[in-house]
Amino acid sequence: xxxxxxxxxxxxxxxxxxxxxxxxxxxxxxxxxxxxxxxxxxxxxxxxxxxxxxxxxxxxxxxxxxxxxxxxxxxxxxxxxxxxxxxxxxxxxxxxxxxxxxxxxxxxxxxx
Amino acid sequence: xxxxxxxxxxxxxxxxxxxxxxxxxxxxxxxxxxxxxxxxxxxxxxxxxxxxxxxxxxxxxxxxxxxxxxxxxxxxxxxxxxxxxxxxxxxxxxxxxxxxxxxxxxxxxxxx
Numbered sequence: 001x002x003x004x005x006x007x008x009x010x011x012x013x014x015x016x017x018x019x020x021x022x023x024x025x026x027x028x029x030x031x032x033x034x035x036x037x038x039x040x041x042x043x044x045x046x047x048x049x050x051x052x053x054x055x056x057x058x059x060x061x062x063x064x065x066x067x068x069x070x071x072x073x074x075x076x077x078x079x080x081x082x083x084x085x086x087x088x089x090x091x092x093x094x095x096x097x098x099x100x101x102x103x104x105x106x107x108x109x110x111x112x
Numbered sequence: 113x114x115x116x117x118x119x120x121x122x123x124x125x126x127x128x129x130x131x132x133x134x135x136x137x138x139x140x141x142x143x144x145x146x147x148x149x150x151x152x153x154x155x156x157x158x159x160x161x162x163x164x165x166x167x168x169x170x171x172x173x174x175x176x177x178x179x180x181x182x183x184x185x186x187x188x189x190x191x192x193x194x195x196x197x198x199x200x201x202x203x204x205x206x207x208x209x210x211x212x213x214x215x216x217x218x219x220x221x222x223x224x
Contacts, residue, residue, distance in 0.1 A: 032211060043116075043202050043215035044155065089154050096211045099145070099168055100204075102154030 012109045019077040021106045023090035028071060032093035034100065035064060035075045039086045047075070047088075077108075085110045114139070116205050116216035124222045125193050133188040133219045137205030144186040145213065146178060147202040155202055161186055162208060193223045 013019050025033070031052045036044035050057045050064045050073075057064050063076040073090050087107050091100040117136045125131050137144050143162045147155035157170035161180035175191045184205075190197055200220050204213040 036215075041217070043204075043217045046212055046214070049211065091154075093211070097143070097206065097209065099157035099160065099170060100147075100155070100213065101157065102147075104152075104154050 008106055009104070010107045010109065012111065013080050015080065015082060015110055015112045017080050019075075019080045019084070019108060019110075021075045021077075021088050021108065023073040023075075023103055025071050025073060025090070025092050027092065027094060028068065030092045030094050032096050033064070033066060033073050034091045034093065035062075035073075036089045036091060036102075037084075037086045038089065038105070044089060080108075080110050082110045082112055084108060116141075116203055116214050118201075118203050118216040118219050120219060121217065122220045122222075124224060127193055127195060127223055129193050130189065130191045131193060131221060133190075133201050133203075133221070135186045135188070135203030135205075135216060137184050137186070137203075138214050141205035141207050141214070142184050143206050143208050144180060144184065145204045145206075146186070146188045147204065148172070149200040149202055149218070151199070158188070190221075195223050197221065198223045 034049040035047040038044045048059045048062050048064050050066050061078045065074045087105040089102050089105045091102045116138050119134045145160040146158040149155040158172050159169040160167050164180045177189045180186045200218040202218045203216045206213045
């Protein structure tokens with residue numbers, strides 16, 4: 001998982017704030033990027049994905065941005081809630097359906 | 113739909129022993145991948161099975177082997193266990209041709 005990394009190991013926010021979690025990747029040939037949320041004692045849970053031919057994709061309270069010029073990926077969470085507290089991983093998929101390459105994760109802590 | 117199920121949830125083994133972990137994919141999924149997640153790290157790809165064959169393999173020694181059965185369930189076998197094999201082992205399934213991978217809750221293996 002050395003090719004997909006995260007800028008910050010931890011992020012602390014207040015409930016209601018917007019959170020931004022960043023990730024850098026190294027392989028410009030990667031086609032597909034995914035954000036996963038992992039709560040303690042559980043497996044990774046799919047949040048949102050984006051293909052390399054897109055710059056932005058929105059979901060419910062989440063937005064993923066892809067900057068291919070600088071090989072940067074970010075996850076924005078609007079109105080962060082205590083239930084959003086978890087470890088967030090970005091993952092790279094060089095071809096859809098093949099091995100996912102994960103970064104080391106960012107621990108998001110949301111205080112009330 | 114039970115999603116991806118793994119067994120056992122926890123396991124303690126002695127160095128040098130062998131272990132078998134099991135995974136049942138989400139209903140309708142035919143492709144199964146295994147990942148190893150060390151404490152504080154992102155998951156690392158071990159291998160992927162499709163049509164009962166190993167289709168892609170990560171950088172893991174031959175001590176790690178697997179199998180996929182006709183009902184798409186899968187096993188991960190690890191021989192000659194080392195202390196460093198202690199980790200959370202995750203199974204992920206998807207439909208062939210699909211992109212979204214669903215993870216199980218994992219098996220926590222402790223080697224003493």
